[in-house]
Amino acid sequence: MNVAVESMSTEAEQPTGTRPFAGFEWLLAGRYLRTRRREGFVSVIAGFSFLGILLGVATLIIVMSVMNGFRKELLEKIVGVNGHIFATPIDRPLDDYEAVAARLRQVPGIKLAIPLVEGQALASSQYANGGVLVRGISEADLKSIPFIGNNIKRGTLDGFAAAAGVAVGSRLAAALSLTAGDTITLVSPKGASTPFGTAPRIKAYPIQAVFEIGMTEFDSSFVFMPLAEAQAYFNRDGDVNVIEVFIDNPDRTQVVRDAIEADAPRPLVLSDWRQRNRTFFNALEVERNVMFIILTLIVLVAALNIVSGLIMLVKDKTEDIAIMRTMGASRGTVLRVFLITGAAIGVFGTLAGLGLGVLFANNIKSIMATLNWITGANLWDPTVRFLSDIPSVIDWREVASVVAMALVLSLLATLYPAWKAARLDPVQALRMG
Known part of the structure; x- marks a missing residue:
C-alpha cells in the first residue's frame, strides 16, 4: 500500500509538460532574441547570423536570375539571328535553293527557311576599318527575321x-563613323582571276539601314546584302552556301531535324544550334552550377553561426x-524554446x-543605371559582356529551392x-550556478 502511494506521489511530482508550442514558449524565445546588456555578445552573433542568411539567400537569387537572363538572352539572340x-x-x-527552301517550309514546325550567301570581308571608311561577316539575303527574308x-x-x-545597298550593325556603323545614307567600302580577297593571280574585289555600297540586335558580336560584325548582289560579289554562280531553318520551338529541334532527313528533297548535311554552340552553353551551365555551390556556402556559414x-x-x-x-517545464518545452529561438533567425533571415x-533582380537595370x-x-561594358544590358530572369522554382x-x-x-539544452540536468545546473 505504501509503495503504491509513493508511486502515485512520485508521478504527481513529475513534470507533466504543456501543450507543444504554447504561448509562453514563444514568449521566452522572443525574450532570448532581444538585446540585453548581459547577453549582448550573444545577440551580436544572432545578428550576424541573420545578416549572413539574408545576404546568402539574396545573393543566390540575384546571381541565379542574372545567369538565367544571360542564357535566355544569348539563346534568343544567337538562335534568333542564326537560325536553329x-x-x-x-x-x-x-x-x-528556291525549290529546297520551299520544300523545307512545308515541314511541320518550320516557320522560315532562308537561303544565304556568306563570306568574310573587310569593311572600311575614311575613318576606320574592320573585319565583317557579309550575308546575302533577300529583302523579304531579311524583314521576316x-x-x-x-x-x-x-x-x-x-x-x-x-537599291543594292547594305544593312549594317549599329556598333559597326559607330566604329566606322557612318550612318544611313553614307557609303561603306567592302574588300574581299576572293575577287576576279587575272594572269597575275586573284585580285581582291573592292566595291562601295550605300548604307540602306542600321540595325541594333543588342548583342555586341552581331552589331559590330554583321553586314546584310541583297542576295543577288552577294552572289555576284562572292563569285557564286546562282547558288548559296546554306539554308537556315527557323522553327517554332527550339526544344523540338531534333524532332524537326528528323522530319527534314526523312523528307529531304536532295542530299543535305544538317547541323543545328545545339552542335554549333554546345561549348558556349555548356560553359555557361558549368559556371552557373559552380556559382550556386559557392554562394550556398554563405548560407551554410550563417547556419553555423546560429549553432555557435x-x-x-x-x-x-x-x-x-x-x-x-x-517549476515543471518538460524537456520538450526547453527543446522547443530553443528551436523557436534559432529557427526565428533562419526564417526571418530567409x-x-x-x-x-527578388526586389534587386526585378530592378537590376535601374540599379545599374544609378550606380553608373x-x-x-x-x-557594364557591352563590348566585354556580349549583351548591351544586364539581363535578369527570375525562375520561381529555383527561388523556392533556395528558400527551402x-x-x-x-x-x-x-x-x-536545443537538444543540449533539453538534456541539461537541473540539479547540476543549479549547483554549478
Missing part, C-alpha cells in the same frame, strides 16, 4: 534589294533552464533575403543546441 537548323549541300552546289526587321534604328529596309550563437545562449541561460525544469533578392550615374563610369534549402539548414542548425 542549317542545311548545306553534299554532292553539288545548292543552285536549286524579328531581331533585324523589328530593330532598325536608322534608314529603312524598304527597297533593300532594288545558440550554444553560447544555452550556456548563458543554464540557471534559467534549471529553474524552468524545477524571408528578408527573399524580398531583397554615381560612379560616373560604365560598370536556407530554411532546412537553419532548422538543422538549431537541433544540437
Whole structure:
C-alpha cells in the first residue's frame, strides 16, 4: 500500500509538460532574441547570423536570375539571328535553293527557311576599318527575321534589294563613323582571276539601314546584302552556301531535324544550334552550377553561426533552464524554446533575403543605371559582356529551392543546441550556478 502511494506521489511530482508550442514558449524565445546588456555578445552573433542568411539567400537569387537572363538572352539572340537548323549541300552546289527552301517550309514546325550567301570581308571608311561577316539575303527574308526587321534604328529596309545597298550593325556603323545614307567600302580577297593571280574585289555600297540586335558580336560584325548582289560579289554562280531553318520551338529541334532527313528533297548535311554552340552553353551551365555551390556556402556559414550563437545562449541561460525544469517545464518545452529561438533567425533571415533578392533582380537595370550615374563610369561594358544590358530572369522554382534549402539548414542548425539544452540536468545546473 505504501509503495503504491509513493508511486502515485512520485508521478504527481513529475513534470507533466504543456501543450507543444504554447504561448509562453514563444514568449521566452522572443525574450532570448532581444538585446540585453548581459547577453549582448550573444545577440551580436544572432545578428550576424541573420545578416549572413539574408545576404546568402539574396545573393543566390540575384546571381541565379542574372545567369538565367544571360542564357535566355544569348539563346534568343544567337538562335534568333542564326537560325536553329542549317542545311548545306553534299554532292553539288545548292543552285536549286528556291525549290529546297520551299520544300523545307512545308515541314511541320518550320516557320522560315532562308537561303544565304556568306563570306568574310573587310569593311572600311575614311575613318576606320574592320573585319565583317557579309550575308546575302533577300529583302523579304531579311524583314521576316524579328531581331533585324523589328530593330532598325536608322534608314529603312524598304527597297533593300532594288537599291543594292547594305544593312549594317549599329556598333559597326559607330566604329566606322557612318550612318544611313553614307557609303561603306567592302574588300574581299576572293575577287576576279587575272594572269597575275586573284585580285581582291573592292566595291562601295550605300548604307540602306542600321540595325541594333543588342548583342555586341552581331552589331559590330554583321553586314546584310541583297542576295543577288552577294552572289555576284562572292563569285557564286546562282547558288548559296546554306539554308537556315527557323522553327517554332527550339526544344523540338531534333524532332524537326528528323522530319527534314526523312523528307529531304536532295542530299543535305544538317547541323543545328545545339552542335554549333554546345561549348558556349555548356560553359555557361558549368559556371552557373559552380556559382550556386559557392554562394550556398554563405548560407551554410550563417547556419553555423546560429549553432555557435545558440550554444553560447544555452550556456548563458543554464540557471534559467534549471529553474524552468524545477517549476515543471518538460524537456520538450526547453527543446522547443530553443528551436523557436534559432529557427526565428533562419526564417526571418530567409524571408528578408527573399524580398531583397527578388526586389534587386526585378530592378537590376535601374540599379545599374544609378550606380553608373554615381560612379560616373560604365560598370557594364557591352563590348566585354556580349549583351548591351544586364539581363535578369527570375525562375520561381529555383527561388523556392533556395528558400527551402536556407530554411532546412537553419532548422538543422538549431537541433544540437536545443537538444543540449533539453538534456541539461537541473540539479547540476543549479549547483554549478
